[in-house]
Amino acid sequence: MTVEAAxxxxxxxxxxxxxxxxxxxxxxxxxxxVDGISLDIDRGKFFALLGPSGCGKTTTLRMIxxxxxxxxxxxxxxxxxxxxxxxxxxxxxxVFQSYALFPHLTIFENVAFGLRRRGVKGGDLRRRVGExxxxxxxxxxxxxxxRQLSGGQQQRxxxxxxxxxxxxxxxxxxxxxxxxxxxxxxMQLELKRIQAxxxxxxxxxxxxxxxxxxxxxxxxxxxxxxxxxxxxPSELYERPRTPFVAGFLGVSNLLEGTAVAGDRxxxxxxxxxxxxxxVLGGRTGTVQIGVRPEKxxxxxxxxxxxxxxxxxxxxxxxxxxxxxxxPAGPVTVYVQNDRPGGQVATGERLTLSWSPESTxxxxxxxxxx
Amino acid sequence: MGLGLFHRHRGATPYLxxxxxxxxxxxxxxxxxxxxxxxxxxxxxxxxxxxxxFTWAWSNYSSAVRGYxxxxxxxxxxxxxxxxxxLVVSYPVAYWIAFRGGRxxxxxxxxxxxxxxxxxxxxxxxxxxxxxxHGLVVRLLTDIxxxxxxxxxxxTGTAVVAGITYNFLPFMALPLYVSLEQIDQTLIEAAExxxxxxxxxxxxxxxxLSLPGVVAGxxxxxxxxxxDFINAQLLGSPTSHMIGNVIQSKFLGLQDYPAAAxxxxxxxxxxxxLVLVYARVVGTEKLTG
Numbered sequence: 147m148t149v150e151a152a153x154x155x156x157x158x159x160x161x162x163x164x165x166x167x168x169x170x171x172x173x174x175x176x177x178x179x180v181d182g183i184s185l186d187i188d189r190g191k192f193f194a195l196l197g198p199s200g201c202g203k204t205t206t207l208r209m210i211x212x213x214x215x216x217x218x219x220x221x222x223x224x225x226x227x228x229x230x231x232x233x234x235x236x237x238x239x240x241v242f243q244s245y246a247l248f249p250h251l252t253i254f255e256n257v258a259f260g261l262r263r264r265g266v267k268g269g270d271l272r273r274r275v276g277e278x279x280x281x282x283x284x285x286x287x288x289x290x291x292x293r294q295l296s297g298g299q300q301q302r303x304x305x306x307x308x309x310x311x312x313x314x315x316x317x318x319x320x321x322x323x324x325x326x327x328x329x330x331x332x333m334q335l336e337l338k339r340i341q342a343x344x345x346x347x348x349x350x351x352x353x354x355x356x357x358x359x360x361x362x363x364x365x366x367x368x369x370x371x372x373x374x375x376x377x378x379p380s381e382l383y384e385r386p387r388t389p390f391v392a393g394f395l396g397v398s399n400l401l402e403g404t405a406v407a408g409d410r411x412x413x414x415x416x417x418x419x420x421x422x423x424x425v426l427g428g429r430t431g432t433v434q435i436g437v438r439p440e441k442x443x444x445x446x447x448x449x450x451x452x453x454x455x456x457x458x459x460x461x462x463x464x465x466x467x468x469x470x471x472x473p474a475g476p477v478t479v480y481v482q483n484d485r486p487g488g489q490v491a492t493g494e495r496l497t498l499s500w501s502p503e504s505t506x507x508x509x510x511x512x513x514x515x
Numbered sequence: 516m517g518l519g520l521f522h523r524h525r526g527a528t529p530y531l532x533x534x535x536x537x538x539x540x541x542x543x544x545x546x547x548x549x550x551x552x553x554x555x556x557x558x559x560x561x562x563x564x565x566x567x568x569f570t571w572a573w574s575n576y577s578s579a580v581r582g583y584x585x586x587x588x589x590x591x592x593x594x595x596x597x598x599x600x601x602l603v604v605s606y607p608v609a610y611w612i613a614f615r616g617g618r619x620x621x622x623x624x625x626x627x628x629x630x631x632x633x634x635x636x637x638x639x640x641x642x643x644x645x646x647x648x649h650g651l652v653v654r655l656l657t658d659i660x661x662x663x664x665x666x667x668x669x670x671t672g673t674a675v676v677a678g679i680t681y682n683f684l685p686f687m688a689l690p691l692y693v694s695l696e697q698i699d700q701t702l703i704e705a706a707e708x709x710x711x712x713x714x715x716x717x718x719x720x721x722x723x724l725s726l727p728g729v730v731a732g733x734x735x736x737x738x739x740x741x742x743d744f745i746n747a748q749l750l751g752s753p754t755s756h757m758i759g760n761v762i763q764s765k766f767l768g769l770q771d772y773p774a775a776a777x778x779x780x781x782x783x784x785x786x787x788x789l790v791l792v793y794a795r796v797v798g799t800e801k802l803t804g
Contacts, residue, residue, distance in 0.1 A: 213704050233707040246705035250723045259719075260709035311709070 163222070164189045164315055164347040165210065170219035172205050179205040181371035182219065187315075187364070192341045192348045194362035196355060198394070202371040203351045204319060210349065211240045211317050223314055234263075239308035240317040243324070245300045247292035253279070253303055254288035260311040278310035279303075281340060298329045305337075309344060318350040322357065334360050355395050359383070367391050383438075385425060389508045392436050399442075400434040401474045402510060411435050411507065415473030419450045420502035432510040439467070439480040441504040444496050451499040452477065456492050470498060555776035567773060575777035583761050583778065590757040591785070593672065593747075594740035597679035598687070598733050604680070605688035605732070610721075613695035627688050630681075639678055639749045646674050646750065670752040678746035683739065687732040694728025695721070730797055734790060741786055758782055 165187040172180040180202040187193050195203040208214040210221055212233030221229045228236050239260065247256050257275045258266075266274065279285045282302035292300055301321060308316055318337075322330045338361050341348045352358050358365050359379040366376040367390070375382060375391045386392040392400060401419075403411040409423045411433060419435050426433070437450075454472035466489050468479045479498060481488070490496060558572040580587070612623045630638055646652055646668045653669075656662045668674050698721060706716035744759030751757075758778060765775035 211708060213708075232713075233704070234710045234712055238708075240705070240708045242701050242705060244699070244701055246699065246701040248702060248705070248720060250720075259706070259711075263710035263715065307709070 162189050163187060164191075164224060165349070166220070166222040166225075167206070167210075168220040168222070170206065170209060170221065171217045172202070172209060172214060173217045178371050180209070180216075183368075183371075183373050185366060185373065185376070187347060187349065190345050190347055191363045192338065192361055193350065194358035194365045195349065195351045195368060196358040196365050196394075197353065197368035197374075199353055201368040203353075203368050206368070207240075207317050207319055207349065207351045210315070211238055212236050237314040238317060239311050239313040239315075240319065241301075241304045241308050241321045243320045245292075245304040245321075247300055247303055247307070249292055251291075252288065253284075253290050253292065253295070256292065256303060257307045257310050259307065264311070274310055278306040281309065281343065282306045282336075297324055298333070301325060301333065305340070309340070309346070312344075313346065315347045315349060318348060320351055320353070322352075322354075330357070337361060359395075367394060369394075384504075385506050386436065386508060387506075389434060389511055392506070392508050397439050397478060398436045399439060399477045400436050400508065401477070402432060402434050403474070405430050405433050405507075409502075413452075413474040417452055417474060419505060421505035421507055422503060425505065425507045427507070429507065429509070434508050434510050436506045436508055437500050437504055439478040440465075440482075442477070442479045442498045442500050444479070444481060444490065444498060446499045448499040448501045450502055450505060451497050453495065453497045456490055456494050456496065459489065459492055461489065470496070472498075551776045551779060554772050555780055557773045559773075572773060575773045576781060579774060579778045579781055583758060586756055586758040586761050587781070587785070589672070589755065590741050590759065590782070591789075593676050593679060593755075593757060594737050594743070596676050597683060597740050598737040600676070600680045601684050601687040601736050602691075602729065602733060605684055605691055606729075609688050609691035609695055609728075613692050613698075614700075624689075624692065627685050631685065635682065635745060636749075638682065639745050642674070642678050642681065642750055643669060646677070669750060670755070672751065672755040674750040675747045675755050675757075678750045679740045679743055682743075682746065683736040686735040686739075690731035690735065691725065691728040694725045694731075698724050726797065730793075734793075738786055738790070742782060 163186045165185070167183055167185040169182050169184055170180055171178070171182045183202075183206065195206060197203045205214060209216050209229075210223075212228070212231060212235075216229050219229070220227045223237060228238075248259065251259070254275055257278055258271055261271055261274060275288070276285060279287065282305055284299060284302050284306070287295065287299070287303075292303065295303065301324075304321070321337075322333050325333060334357055337348075337350075341361075350358070350361065362379065364376065365379055365382055367374045367382065369390050374394075375387050377385075382391060382395055386395060386398070389400060392398040401413055403413040403419065405426060406412045406418065408428070409421055409426060411419045411421060411426070413419060413435070421435060452472045452474060454470040454477065456468050457471045457476065458469040460467045461483075463483070465480045465482050468481065468490065470477045470479055477498065483489075553569060554567070555575055556569060556572050557567040558570045558575070559567040608627070612620055616623050633641075644650060648667050648669060653662070653667065656668065657664055657666070662668070668677075702720055702724070703716050706720045707713070711719060741757075742759050742762075744757060744763045747755055747757045747760050748763075762775045762778050762782070765771040765778070
């Protein structure tokens with residue numbers, strides 16, 4: 147596991163963390179933007195802070211960068227609390243959403259900015275700027291001004307300008323947000339390659355779940371200033387622990403039921419569903435079981451099953467999406483179009499089945515009985 | 516229908532739009548300027564019965580320079596001093612309003628412009644009272660021994676420079692504010708992120724990006740200040756008179772039009788030359804941002 151659950155500050159650290167956030171809180175007047183989050187990030191990992199706008203991910207990043215002062219809590223970089231330090235005294239560099247290239251300086255001077263402040267000069271300076279531009283594939287543009295570059299090129303320069311300083315941690319604030327889809331996909335892979343090349347810890351803020359899944363070794367999903375869940379992309383997708391995560395990361399079918407045993411949940415219509423012991427996690431009373439649409443089979447007997455009628459179908463090429471009305475509620479199903487003419491007509495009755503292993507459990511929504 | 520004209524003569528549209536302004540400039544700037552040039556080469560005297568005649572009298576120019584070198588020098592010295600002081604005083608003010616003003620921005624800008632609601636003459640007369648021999652400023656400066664007992668501020672060059680600085684301050688502060696206000700705060704954050712202290716970030720990023728405002732402000736202050744005569748007349752003495760005072764008295768008092776016109780042209784030429792040198796030094800792109 148690349149992401150460690152936060153440990154209390156007095157416990158000894160098991161591995162080397164690059165960043166530890168301990169009880170970090172930020173209040174703006176009476177709005178709590180970040181609400182006491184604790185988080186450890188391993189050295190050399192590509193880490194994503196994922197969440198909808200206003201979830202506190204950018205504020206968290208800005209606190210690590212030093213642009214916002216935490217109301218409470220500690221920010222440790224390599225074991226040292228940097229919360230009281232200004233940005234220029236932190237071994238952290240940022241790639242800003244707007245790139246923030248200096249319009250009055252050449253590309254060379256933009257990239258050299260941090261090195262010059264640290265007293266790097268002459269041949270050493272030129273060599274490091276050159277290497278950095280090569281890393282992002284833009285050698286030869288040294289004498290241009292930022293406005294003469296395309297958005298994608300500016301983005302790469304912003305990356306080069308930060309990486310050339312070899313910081314302990316690189317912060318990326320939605321850096322791909324302004325790029326078009328094709329370029330964004332390219333840059334996702336490019337960023338991943340560069341991160342693997344340089345081995346610096348990346349903390350990437352995004353609201354794009356696909357982007358986070360593609361690039362990150364570990365993801366923290368934030369909502370309302372708190373951490374909903376952290377884990378690897380597959381852990382988060384296969385075993386979401388909260389209704390929010392289940393809904394935010396991909397599509398989930400959530401069906402309400404009552405836990406009747408350590409590994410069984412009885413749905414509203416009386417159907418019993420099996421799930422792994424650990425996903426129910428000792429819950430009792432009302433819960434929701436979840437299953438991803440692509441994990442459902444039409445017919446078969448994979449362990450759990452549910453009958454219903456097809457209410458809607460949509461053919462989308464690689465797969466067909468069905469909405470099946472069942473006594474336990476509507477269920478979305480994706481069926482691979484692996485043979486011609488395999489579609490099922492609307493109104494037809496069928497049985498859906500899925501494996502207990504593919505079943506996850508989240509808390510029931512508040513206010514429902 | 517009305518737009519048909521513009522569609523048919525698409526190429527002519529810019530010229531049609533420019534025409535009113537151009538005509539205005541031609542009628543009220545170029546024609547009088549030509550007349551002034553003509554006048555500056557006339558000769559004759561008031562004794563001969565107002566009979567000035569065009570005689571290519573280039574001597575008007577040489578005698579203007581010879582007779583009033585001091586006034587010319589003083590004009591540029593006072594205007595230059597006032598410009599520098601106005602820049603130093605208004606930069607922090609404009610900076611503070613642009614970056615820290617928040618919702619008070621417009622009100623604070625209004626305070627800068629507020630003196631303009633009173634006429635130039637009245638504002639300058641008010642400074643006579645402020646700087647008068649028994650006024651608060653003189654008493655204060657005497658108390659801290661900056662001037663000796665019985666010393667004056669009024670009727671000195673200092674008073675003239677103070678008046679000019681005060682009167683042209685908004686012309687400096689407003690362009691500065693505009694250029695500072697346009698600076699993306701993220702750029703300053705980026706500089707600090709790249710290990711620049713607040714002061715370094717100011718020197719390397721904020722100040723260079725505010726240069727268009729500095730250039731515009733210094734020009735808007737320096738050019739009219741160099742030709743000013745009100746401040747020297749009301750706050751100075753004959754020993755602190757500027758070339759504007761001489762031109763004013765020749766035109767309106769002595770009615771020596773040729774000499775006054777020649778001086779106006781010399782003043783204009785020197786200002787033009789200084790502006791060109793200035794633009795060359797700071798780079799013309801700064802003028803347009």
